[in-house]
Amino acid sequence: MKFTVQRNTFLEGIQKTLSIVEKKTTMPILNNILLRTGNNKITIVATDREIGLVADYSAEILEEGQVTVSARKLYEMIREIQGDSIQFEANESHRVTVTCQKIIYKIPGLSADDFPSVIDDRTEVNFSSMQGKFIEGLIRKTSFAMSGDEMRKNLNGVLVETLDDGGKNTLRMIATDGHRLAIASADIGEAALFKLEKGIIIPRKGLNEIKRLIEDAPEEIFVGIRQGMCIVKTDSTMLRVSLVDAEYPDYRRVMPAEKGIVVQFEKDAILHALRRMSVISSERYSGVIIALSEGKMVLESTNPDVGEAKEEIEIAYHEKDISIGYNVKYLIDAMEVIDDETVVFEIGVGMKPGVIKPAHNDEYMCIVMPLKVQ
Numbered sequence: 001m002k003f004t005v006q007r008n009t010f011l012e013g014i015q016k017t018l019s020i021v022e023k024k025t026t027m028p029i030l031n032n033i034l035l036r037t038g039n040n041k042i043t044i045v046a047t048d049r050e051i052g053l054v055a056d057y058s059a060e061i062l063e064e065g066q067v068t069v070s071a072r073k074l075y076e077m078i079r080e081i082q083g084d085s086i087q088f089e090a091n092e093s094h095r096v097t098v099t100c101q102k103i104i105y106k107i108p109g110l111s112a113d114d115f116p117s118v119i120d121d122r123t124e125v126n127f128s129s130m131q132g133k134f135i136e137g138l139i140r141k142t143s144f145a146m147s148g149d150e151m152r153k154n155l156n157g158v159l160v161e162t163l164d165d166g167g168k169n170t171l172r173m174i175a176t177d178g179h180r181l182a183i184a185s186a187d188i189g190e191a192a193l194f195k196l197e198k199g200i201i202i203p204r205k206g207l208n209e210i211k212r213l214i215e216d217a218p219e220e221i222f223v224g225i226r227q228g229m230c231i232v233k234t235d236s237t238m239l240r241v242s243l244v245d246a247e248y249p250d251y252r253r254v255m256p257a258e259k260g261i262v263v264q265f266e267k268d269a270i271l272h273a274l275r276r277m278s279v280i281s282s283e284r285y286s287g288v289i290i291a292l293s294e295g296k297m298v299l300e301s302t303n304p305d306v307g308e309a310k311e312e313i314e315i316a317y318h319e320k321d322i323s324i325g326y327n328v329k330y331l332i333d334a335m336e337v338i339d340d341e342t343v344v345f346e347i348g349v350g351m352k353p354g355v356i357k358p359a360h361n362d363e364y365m366c367i368v369m370p371l372k373v374q
Helices: 007-015 071-080 132-145 204-216 267-278 328-336
Strands: 002-006 032-038 041-047 051-058 060-063 066-070 085-090 095-100 103-108 128-131 157-165 168-176 180-187 200-203 220-226 229-233 237-242 261-266 287-293 296-303 307-314 322-327 342-347 354-358 364-368
Touching: 002 007, 002 051, 007 041, 007 051, 007 071, 007 085, 032 060, 032 071, 051 204, 066 071, 071 095, 071 103, 128 132, 132 157, 132 168, 132 180, 132 204, 132 220, 157 204, 180 328, 200 204, 200 237, 204 229, 204 237, 261 267, 267 287, 267 296, 267 307, 267 328, 267 342, 287 328, 322 328, 328 354, 328 364
Parallel strands: none
Antiparallel strands: 002 060, 002 085, 032 041, 032 066, 041 051, 051 237, 085 095, 095 103, 128 220, 157 168, 157 200, 168 180, 180 364, 220 229, 229 237, 261 342, 287 296, 287 322, 296 307, 342 354, 354 364
16 A cells, blocks of 8 residues: 655544544554545545544555554654655555655554444435535534533433424424523525434534534535434545434423513623623532612622622613522523524523523524522
8 A cells, every 4th residue: 555645635634533533442443544545545534433434535546555553643743744745655564654755654553454344335325415504503502501421321412303394494403411401493495305204313422523524614515314323424524423322301391381581681791791700600609690670780609719709780671670590601601602692581480491592583592490599
């Protein structure tokens, strides 16, 4: 196996695999990436058995073959090399030689025969075309609310649904950790023809890889579902993510049946104030008390380990006086992803949840449970 490839192209391709390859594994080959050649291109394959990445890059192929090599070590080598092109060679003993100008690296590889199979038959999947920016927006507006509890696999990801909303083909993502619930929707258009009979759960790591792929991709991407996998591809890259085989809780039961006390405000002003309150917070004390009265909102945070913070903000509020506590980080997370300049906060009476959403559309909402703050 022997090929020549542009350094920057090779570096970019290897870098995309680093978040997929296993750092701690009982299968050493999962630390490796598979490199194979054919049709004037090299294919880089990475997998942790749950996620698989297959990406093609232009190269000058001098001798065809395949080998697996440590992703981390190869990346570090290419990163430190200064030169425009890399010469890569692997012999029959799987020993790899990387050359650029006067630098020569030699490292051991492993046989490609032992590398786990990664589906690469893209013709067997029914793909739907859609705008990557829609998917990226849905991920950004929901992923913060995923559970971090690895024992709750069904909540350690996002639920994805399609809805026929008055003739519109709507894609919806939902995430919750039991304390907050984020829901985001996007009209993906009739051309997408992407339909799910029932919702699917994309795990956290897979969702992050999809987001990375979309960020580097052109506007159009292709999405398909096959045999418990979500497959996302661009012209040169295919990402396979194993779905979570579990039931997602009925999130609709959490949505408040009654509208709370409504307050509307400029997003940036309240967001900056909440961030100032969060300076006082810690893992043990993360609450902020929001007190509303005629024409003003008072934010107050107290932490015995750190200190106190209090701020008064003028707002258009003319309802009854109310005081309620929330986790300050949850409020910040919920508001940061809103694109509108104006935010609506429906504050539940008593210990009912509050709802944060943009003022001028219904494509996003975050439901946040209140805290008992002393």
